[in-house]
Amino acid sequence: MSKIEFRNVSFSYEADNKAVNILDGLNFKVEEGEFACLIGPSGCGKSTLVSLLLGLQFPTKGEILINDKPVTGPDVNRGMVFQHYSLFPWLTAKKNIMFGIKEAGLLKSRKEIAKRAEEYLELVGLADSADKYPHELSGGMQQRVALARAFAMDTDILLMDEPFGAIDPQKRIELQELSIELCKKRGEKKTVVFITHDIDEALVLADKVYFMEPHKIRTEVNVGLPADTPREELIRLNRYDQLRHELLDLFTEVKVRTA
Amino acid sequence: MTDARTLNSLETQGSKKTYSVGKIILNIAIVTLFAGTVITLSFIKGKVSAPKNTVYVFIMGFIWLYHTARAVIKKDEYHPDIAVLIYSLFLIWDINFRILGNGNPVLSPPMENVFEVFLKDSQFIAEGIGHSLMILVIGFSIALITGNILGMIVGWVKRLNNDFTPIAKVLSPIPPMVYTPYLIALMPTFTSASIAVIGIGMFWPIFLGMINRVGSINSRLIDSAKAMNVSTPTMLFKVILPYSIPSIVGSLKIQISTIFMILIMAEMIGATSGLGFFIKKYSDYADYARVLAGIFVVGAVITILNVLLDIAEKKLIKWKAV
Ligand SMILES: Nc1ncnc2c1ncn2[C@@H]1O[C@H](COP(=O)(O)OP(=O)(O)OP(=O)(O)O)[C@@H](O)[C@H]1O
Numbered sequence: 001m002s003k004i005e006f007r008n009v010s011f012s013y014e015a016d017n018k019a020v021n022i023l024d025g026l027n028f029k030v031e032e033g034e035f036a037c038l039i040g041p042s043g044c045g046k047s048t049l050v051s052l053l054l055g056l057q058f059p060t061k062g063e064i065l066i067n068d069k070p071v072t073g074p075d076v077n078r079g080m081v082f083q084h085y086s087l088f089p090w091l092t093a094k095k096n097i098m099f100g101i102k103e104a105g106l107l108k109s110r111k112e113i114a115k116r117a118e119e120y121l122e123l124v125g126l127a128d129s130a131d132k133y134p135h136e137l138s139g140g141m142q143q144r145v146a147l148a149r150a151f152a153m154d155t156d157i158l159l160m161d162e163p164f165g166a167i168d169p170q171k172r173i174e175l176q177e178l179s180i181e182l183c184k185k186r187g188e189k190k191t192v193v194f195i196t197h198d199i200d201e202a203l204v205l206a207d208k209v210y211f212m213e214p215h216k217i218r219t220e221v222n223v224g225l226p227a228d229t230p231r232e233e234l235i236r237l238n239r240y241d242q243l244r245h246e247l248l249d250l251f252t253e254v255k256v257r258t259a
Numbered sequence: 260m261t262d263a264r265t266l267n268s269l270e271t272q273g274s275k276k277t278y279s280v281g282k283i284i285l286n287i288a289i290v291t292l293f294a295g296t297v298i299t300l301s302f303i304k305g306k307v308s309a310p311k312n313t314v315y316v317f318i319m320g321f322i323w324l325y326h327t328a329r330a331v332i333k334k335d336e337y338h339p340d341i342a343v344l345i346y347s348l349f350l351i352w353d354i355n356f357r358i359l360g361n362g363n364p365v366l367s368p369p370m371e372n373v374f375e376v377f378l379k380d381s382q383f384i385a386e387g388i389g390h391s392l393m394i395l396v397i398g399f400s401i402a403l404i405t406g407n408i409l410g411m412i413v414g415w416v417k418r419l420n421n422d423f424t425p426i427a428k429v430l431s432p433i434p435p436m437v438y439t440p441y442l443i444a445l446m447p448t449f450t451s452a453s454i455a456v457i458g459i460g461m462f463w464p465i466f467l468g469m470i471n472r473v474g475s476i477n478s479r480l481i482d483s484a485k486a487m488n489v490s491t492p493t494m495l496f497k498v499i500l501p502y503s504i505p506s507i508v509g510s511l512k513i514q515i516s517t518i519f520m521i522l523i524m525a526e527m528i529g530a531t532s533g534l535g536f537f538i539k540k541y542s543d544y545a546d547y548a549r550v551l552a553g554i555f556v557v558g559a560v561i562t563i564l565n566v567l568l569d570i571a572e573k574k575l576i577k578w579k580a581v
């Protein structure tokens with residue numbers, strides 16, 4: 001049994017009384033504990049796929065199974081970091097994270113919840129901004145708070161939609177390391193679906209890379225790079241280069257075909 | 260020449276803003292000149308009798324104090340225009356109606372007499388304010404709580420929204436004036452009737468406003484909350500409600516004037532106390548000095564409530580939409 005399974009999923013948006021097909025007979029499986037990266041050209045339906053997986057929208061055809069049960073709506077076993085900033089503007093950074101921890105039902109006492117929120121703010125390097133409101137934080141900082149919130153909720157499935165898009169390269173590497181640490185090394189391995197446009201990011205993070213073209217998954221690539229290898233060594237491996245070229249070729253190919 | 264200019268334009272230490280001391284003095288001089296003229300004139304005996312001018316002098320003095328203080332605090336940003344306008348109106352009124360005796364002294368009583376009412380009838384007025392405010396606070400609280408909570412639920416639950424919005428759209432435009440006499444007849448006391456009038460009159464706009472707010476809330480925030488699997492009560496009271504607070508408080512300021520309109524009108528129809536009753540009673544006796552005094556009090560009460568709301572808004576709402 002797979003942790004996540006899309007069976008022949010189709011999805012369309014209603015626009016001017018016409019159904020616009022976004023996903024069409026899409027099949028996709030993620031195993032328990034797998035870190036899956038989803039890459040593909042802009043507008044091919046990656047965010048749509050994740051929102052179906054989250055249970056915010058429902059397929060027009062086919063079904064989505066999580067732990068072999070159809071998705072009927074959001075659930076405490078799934079956490080999400082949205083592509084856009086999604087903090088509550090009336091709560092401070094810390095209170096935003098506390099809200100998530102409370103909803104995840106992890107802890108009961110307010111003190112413990114606050115302590116956990118502080119820990120995760122510290123992890124994303126924002127301990128100083130605990131009492132700031134989202135409008136007082138930069139876009140990248142807000143995204144880091146959203147990340148801290150998702151991590152602090154400690155769900156077994158984590159969905160991340162271009163979480164590091166607005167973050168500077170230096171910080172981005174730190175957050176990638178943090179994601180590896182929290183998703184793969186600490187406690188139970190999490191099942192992750194991670195969307196990115198950045199091939200290097202996908203290769204560093206993923207166990208498997210799924211390449212998406214409009215309407216469906218085109219192919220999947222087993223990364224199989226040695227675990228626990230420091231980043232600097234990893235990117236110098238022949239296998240890394242080879243995978244990189246493979247994915248770049250896919251990008252050019254899909255672009256040409258859809259142009 | 261140059262000396263005078265350097266003296267006039269001092270630079271405040273540590274800041275780049277320059278302001279001219281001369282201009283501040285000029286502003287104060289203008290305000291003082293007008294205030295002095297108005298006060299001095301009030302002591303001159305005119306054709307219409309005004310036995311006492313104590314409160315009048317006090318209020319004119321208060322306006323002077325307020326504007327002088329503003330001139331000093333606001334420096335270059337202060338303009339004496341409003342003070343000049345206010346004093347000019349009093350000046351024209353005083354010279355024309357009291358000193359020269361033009362016009363009908365019943366319809367255009369001297370302001371000295373109008374303001375003296377505040378002192379003479381102070382207890383009556385204070386009770387009136389107390390009574391009117393009590394009705395207002397109770398009626399408005401009922402409308403605020405029920406309107407916002409029901410609006411939130413109806414706005415959020417699609418089925419209820421489809422059922423109730425058309426009904427609300429038919430019922431809400433009925434002016435409270437229409438059912439006021441009926442409610443006064445129906446309810447056991449006048450106080451309960453005015454609370455009901457305000458409660459019903461304000462319920463509709465608050466209810467519809469909340470339904471609209473829920474409909475137009477940023478869908479990203481809703482998705483973000485849904486992604487955390489929040490329960491419906493959490494969605495309503497921890498997400499939609501806090502998100503709506505600034506706009507609820509914002510519309511409160513407009514609603515305050517509407518409520519006063521409804522209340523004063525209700526009091527004019529059937530009350531035995533309150534500000535509306537005060538104004539109505541003396542209108543019937545053609546005691547227009549008291550009527551004008553009552554109108555000034557209503558204006559002052561609304562202004563004070565608005566200022567308090569502004570302060571509360573600044574203190575309570577620290578966040579901004581991203
Ligand atoms: N609410 C909507 N109504 C109608 N069409 C939509 C809606 N949301 C997205 N779409 C369309 O669906 C398609 C897929 O959108 P989606 O956001 O899933 O793309 P994406 O792969 O995440 O792109 P990006 O990499 O730019 O984020 C796009 O063509 C978009 O125009």
Ligand SMILES: [Mg+2]
Binds near residue numbers: 046161
């Ligand atoms: Mg997207």
